[in-house]
Amino acid sequence: MEVLANASQKAKYEGYYCFKCGCVKEVNEVSKRVYEGKIVDEKGEVFSVNLDLNKNVKSSCNCKQAFNRRVVCKHVVALYFKLFPAEAKRYYDEYLKPSADDNREIKKRTFKKNLLRADRSELIDYICELMDLCTDKNLDKFLDETKNFK
Numbered sequence: 001m002e003v004l005a006n007a008s009q010k011a012k013y014e015g016y017y018c019f020k021c022g023c024v025k026e027v028n029e030v031s032k033r034v035y036e037g038k039i040v041d042e043k044g045e046v047f048s049v050n051l052d053l054n055k056n057v058k059s060s061c062n063c064k065q066a067f068n069r070r071v072v073c074k075h076v077v078a079l080y081f082k083l084f085p086a087e088a089k090r091y092y093d094e095y096l097k098p099s100a101d102d103n104r105e106i107k108k109r110t111f112k113k114n115l116l117r118a119d120r121s122e123l124i125d126y127i128c129e130l131m132d133l134c135t136d137k138n139l140d141k142f143l144d145e146t147k148n149f150k
């Protein structure tokens, strides 16, 4: 979609969160595929956005990033996501959604932090709990690999 193609990464990212946080307060279709919106940012500042989705996408906003410049600012992106939530979801899935690997890594790091704070008996409890969760095969493998430790 042209709106997103013309927006910077930063504008898309900030526009997404602006939309998600409910900063788009008003949207009106003033004529066919021409919209007008009111955006209130986290500081309470109000911006007026115009978005014309006809042939050549035309947009304007009265914020200082976009005023009198051909720049697609985060407010325009937020309005666009409000009008097309499926596009917002697609943007999220493509750029923001943490992958399964990231999730695992984050969980591991958090767990490690807890381990570093735990005392010896807590550590033993953690390890025993983890052992209970292992399949027999994994447990045998683990015990085999840590023979010297036993």
Ligand SMILES: [Zn+2]
Binding pocket: 047, 061, 062, 063, 064, 065, 066, 073, 074, 075, 076
């Ligand atoms: Zn703006």
